[in-house]
Amino acid sequence: MERVITATLAPMPIRLCIVPVHTSLPDAERPIGTFINAHVHPAWDQLNEYPRLTRHIQTMNYGLRQRRMPVHQFQGWYAAFLYNGNIVGGRYGRMTTLVSDQAAEACASKTLTQTYAAAADLPVAGGKAFAADAEAAAHQLLAAGGSWVVKPDAARRGRGVSLQVTESGFPDAWKRAVRLRPRGARSSQEVVVEPFHDGLLVRFFVVGGTSYAAAVRVPLFVIGDGSSTVADLVRASFEHRSVHALLKSTLPSLGSVLSELPDPLTGETVLERGDLRMLQEDGRLTAGGLPFDVTDMVSPALRSLAERAAQSIPGLGAAAIDLITPALNSADGAVIVDADAWASVLIHRFPAFGRRRRVMWELTQMLSLRAQYWDSPRLPLISSSVEDAD
Template sequence: MDDYRVYSRNGRVVGGREGSSTSLTSDLAERTLSSKASTRHLMELAGLTVPEGKTFRRDERNVADSYASSLGWPVAVKPDGRSAGRGVSTGVSSPERFVSAWESAVAALNFVDAPRPWDTSERSALSRQEILIERDDRGIGLRVFVAGEAAHAALVRLPMFVIGDGRRTVLSLARDLQSWRSQNIYLNRMNIGESVMLKRLSRLGIDPQSVPESGHLLIIQESPNMHGGGLTMDVTSIVRRKVLEMAVEARWAMPGLLAAGIDLSIQSTGDSGATIIGANDRASHQIHRYPAFGQSRNVTEGVVDMFVRSGG
């Protein structure tokens, strides 16, 4: 299917889209966003709080393990380049868990986007081969969609979880959750197969036939990736204004980036402080349009408004 679009107003081109990429991202911003480490660096220069971290080559697992231990568990393990959420593990809290998280990140390097043809920088080439290790503050993952000076929507991304009832097994609870997710027009395309679920539970050291106690919360996903079973909840109306302003500042930190999903870590929706953990100019609009819980938000309107403003 043709995935290219040109937008015009009064006969004049004001913007364009290629897949999820838009003309609201400059070449320089595109180059920077191809590496999480480069993005972190610019955020730091702008005076924003980012988690302590460092990148390692795929053959430096032992060195990376020592570094993770020096940070203090838990840590986050991520491919440095764009991987659409593949290979990202958060809450890695032991050397044993680090090994599986590292292997997952290395496997995901095969899916990291290649740099654009015009981007011949050494950093972009390295990002396709490196793993980023960061301190994990155990916060709540927040995605804020920013266009121009406005934060149009904010949602919490939750890793797949089940709550025990004292009767059913973990696997049975997971099946019920998958069935419930399939009722959402957006999430129903991203349910995972049972074989994938069993492999994941094995990595996490969870017996699929165990029966959690009633009320016991059990997280059964490495990170809140929607394609891996994650859930979303709109919190636009309850997140502190200060946090939304930080997301706008993060957008400003990236030269030539007019619209993006900004990822933050917060301790609670009432907290006025946050840590910036990423930026994505290809952020999905549908996750805000069709959240698992909460109000639907149309962030595309903000993008179209920026097309008109930037197009003159």
């Protein structure tokens, strides 16, 4: 059984083309390699220093208290927000009542998120969702060649996601996705096979339909110096991050990185001076990724695409929107990948490079307005000129 991502919410379903993507360029010539050479490598010695780390929930609680909205934490993941002695909202994990039930359901499924976006006539990554016992049918997609993504439809934090999968690697990627599917009764149990889009993964944080921050998630890489081994280069990269509390606390082990090196690299490989190699495709912190703030670098069209993606899901008042784009100065070729209503603000509050963005101020501002004007027909506009102070 297979399900093609379609925009069934529109008057006429929109069937998405499934086109395999070939990524035969050297790493330095790929979009991420170009970005690293142009922005990350020149700024390497200017890595931001953050000696202390304040977690997402701590930051939110502080911001709410500043707005005279005390937080009552129940046992487990639930919390209630109070205002003038009344319960005016709450939180489950990191997801707040700015997110409707419908939006939460949409964000819990990769295919449903993209269906909403496609119904709004927005470009999406595309793909097919298959039942867990439909491996043979899913495998047929890869016969066209190219690189693919295999992931649980309900994947979170990258669990079970395999990138740049070819036909030979499909069986292992499929088994991993099936094994690491979320097991909740309300979670989709399907597996998605999606074309791999070679570009920059940009995460936007959108509150109330407006994007307040954007960061490129730069996967783990090394640049050769002509004498050091890959293992030495990774070790030096990790040591360099010790001044940054968030990066230091989320580093993968050196052993796990070396055990997953792409062919033909080994830990003993010595790269020529200036030779850039991507060691991961996954830009998450726990995979060795680096968040690079690009809020002031993204084009208005790209920012608008992220905002429209959030607005396409009814009741999605706050979420991270993930896009893949060939370049930051244009939305041409960009596709919507995911919407995450459980996203942390930490990569924006503590970026590896670039200016920190205090998006929690905007989030708690919206919660405060909901509390004050819950019985009014319309909320007042938020002024973008107000200084944040989370």
